Amino acid sequence: MRDDGARPATSAAPIPRRRPTRATWLAAVAAGLVTALLLRVRTTPDVDLWLHLRTGELLRAGERFGALPDPMAALADRTYVPTQWLAQVAMSLVHDASGTTGIEAARLLLVLALGAAVLLASRAVAGPGASLLATALTMLGAAAAWGERPQLAGVVLLALVVAAWWWASERGRVPWVVVPLTWLWATVHGSWLVGIGAGVVVLVGGALDRRWTGRRLVLVAAVPVLSVAAAAATPLGTAAVLEPFRISSVAGLTANEWQRPTPGNPLLLVVLVACVLALLGVVRSRRRRWTRVLSVAAALVLALAMVRTIATAAVVLAPALAHGLDDLGGRLARAGRDDPSGATPSARGARVPGEWMGWALAAGVLLAVGGWHVATTPFGPPVSERVSAAVAVLPPDAVLAVDGKAVGWVEWAHPDRRPLRDLRAEVYSVPVATDYERFQEAEAGWSGLADRYGVTAVLADRDRPLDAALAGEPAWRVAAEDPDFRLWVRP
Structure with missing residues (x-):
């Protein structure tokens, strides 16, 4: 009798072992x-x-x-x-x-x-x-x-x-x-x-x-x-x-x-x-x-x-x-x-x-x-050198908002910059997170949120609503762009 609690072995006729088919x-x-x-x-x-x-x-x-x-x-x-x-x-x-x-x-x-x-x-x-x-x-x-x-x-x-x-x-x-x-x-x-x-x-x-x-x-x-x-x-x-x-x-x-x-x-x-x-x-x-x-x-x-x-x-x-x-x-x-x-x-x-x-x-x-x-695949950064150079010369006190597709790269490539929000959802309270989502999606009142945060530069995805909304605001101008992103700045 076994006392270790393991399943007892059962008897069965041997089955021939087959080679892979x-x-x-x-x-x-x-x-x-x-x-x-x-x-x-x-x-x-x-x-x-x-x-x-x-x-x-x-x-x-x-x-x-x-x-x-x-x-x-x-x-x-x-x-x-x-x-x-x-x-x-x-x-x-x-x-x-x-x-x-x-x-x-x-x-x-x-x-x-x-x-x-x-x-x-x-x-x-x-x-x-x-x-x-x-x-x-x-x-x-x-x-x-x-x-x-x-x-x-x-x-x-x-x-x-x-x-x-x-x-x-x-x-x-x-x-x-x-x-x-x-x-x-x-x-x-x-x-x-x-x-x-x-x-x-x-x-x-x-x-x-x-x-x-x-x-x-x-x-x-x-x-x-x-x-x-x-x-x-x-x-x-x-x-x-x-x-x-x-x-x-x-x-x-x-x-x-x-x-x-x-x-x-x-x-x-x-x-x-x-x-x-x-x-x-x-x-x-x-x-x-x-x-x-x-x-x-x-x-x-x-x-x-x-x-x-x-x-x-x-x-x-x-x-x-x-x-x-x-x-x-x-x-x-x-x-x-x-x-x-x-x-x-x-x-x-x-x-x-x-x-x-x-x-x-x-x-x-x-x-x-x-x-x-x-x-054979060039796994490069999401942002071109032209846009990266423009980010590098922003004023030291610039308040920068960055699209989620590029924010991690900005943090790594420009460690002296602190974007408003990055991809770590857990470090933001719900009010902060939802307000910023409204800004990023250019929902009603987005420009007021930009003023509240004091945003002076935005690295926007050209396919996202925020980029189109910025294009309709005379105060914002394009400092640099590539096929995927535009860097917008305002005084």
């Missing part, structure tokens, strides 16, 4: 090619990149953001807590060493790591072919999180945490590795809380599926608690635990990515289709029923909650999706082997001869196509 090779090429082509969609860096580079520079110089006035934006009336400090410092160091090419190369490697982690999580419960196909769909659903931001590193760590939970659940073990991963994650990005939630989902599902029982279940239940404690043990202390809640409560008011996705959002549709496939697999097989159903439910909540969590939904769903594809594809052992107790059939979690060649093929396609994109 042609479908597996095609799935490998698809996974690598889909990911690489998605990387090629963007030819300019994420607008947040420059903000993170500037923050990293300040952190390296000893700035700790513990008091007002804020060193980066003039209207900030709340202190900034750098919950992404390790990632921002690393980004600054990489940029110093190799510029935006180095940043893009790091992004490519992180996307590769994300694909590998998703594939690893999927292989806990599915064969190679289904896992590779699930990885391709997951990468498509998570594509919006591939920007040059700490968020990408957070999604990679989420995939690793999900993989750790599913592998531990399959074997009835305790996923202790999640605790140090959470500590690292809490220094990189505030999304570590999603990892706690994903772990609880697998924990509850595993308990209902009787993957863990008795004393082992108690030990597994301690992992989320210890993970929160690990986050609080980072240099930020309890602020690392509390700050993500403050950010989410404020950012949703003004930031589009923190708001609910529209029904036509293509990445949301990808995740919804993946949820359907995962549930169809549950119909075909009772194995791991509760864990899979709860994973689908968690993915639906995340995908429908806000735009920025569609990517996390795709990653949380990946193992259940792979399981469902395995069932629908016929890889599940048939009636006699579909053991409701959870016996592991077929190649799930077991190495398949030649499988590593499929992994290498997918990685090779991604690195070849993605590497060519990095090497």
Whole structure:
């Protein structure tokens, strides 16, 4: 008799191990090619990149953001807590060493790591072919999180945490590795809380599926608690635990990515289709029923909650999706082997001869196509040298308002300038944030807000309402312009 609470082994006739099929090779090429082509969609860096580079520079110089006035934006009336400090410092160091090419190369490697982690999580419960196909769909659903931001590193760590939970659940073990991963994650990005939630989902599902029982279940239940404690043990202390809640409560008011996705959002549709496939697999097989159903439910909540969590939904769903594809594809052992107790059939979690060649093929396609994109694409700044030079010669006391597409770059390229507002939504009270949004959108009374703030220069996006409104005001004149932006000034 076992007394550790782990699921007892069940007996089953041995199943011959199969080599990868042609479908597996095609799935490998698809996974690598889909990911690489998605990387090629963007030819300019994420607008947040420059903000993170500037923050990293300040952190390296000893700035700790513990008091007002804020060193980066003039209207900030709340202190900034750098919950992404390790990632921002690393980004600054990489940029110093190799510029935006180095940043893009790091992004490519992180996307590769994300694909590998998703594939690893999927292989806990599915064969190679289904896992590779699930990885391709997951990468498509998570594509919006591939920007040059700490968020990408957070999604990679989420995939690793999900993989750790599913592998531990399959074997009835305790996923202790999640605790140090959470500590690292809490220094990189505030999304570590999603990892706690994903772990609880697998924990509850595993308990209902009787993957863990008795004393082992108690030990597994301690992992989320210890993970929160690990986050609080980072240099930020309890602020690392509390700050993500403050950010989410404020950012949703003004930031589009923190708001609910529209029904036509293509990445949301990808995740919804993946949820359907995962549930169809549950119909075909009772194995791991509760864990899979709860994973689908968690993915639906995340995908429908806000735009920025569609990517996390795709990653949380990946193992259940792979399981469902395995069932629908016929890889599940048939009636006699579909053991409701959870016996592991077929190649799930077991190495398949030649499988590593499929992994290498997918990685090779991604690195070849993605590497060519990095090497041949000029990832330059959003603003031309002409406009940048005009910003540099503004009077020292100029009060500068900058469009969101360029404000991070201004903070980084012109560190002596403090734009009125930047992209850190959490450092502004609601009245300040809403007033500035009215100004940026040139809503009724915008000129009165400009007078209240004493704005004397505006770097405006030529396609936004504010630029058109400034063109209709005789007091404002264009100091410099390029195809995307105009710098407006007034006495």
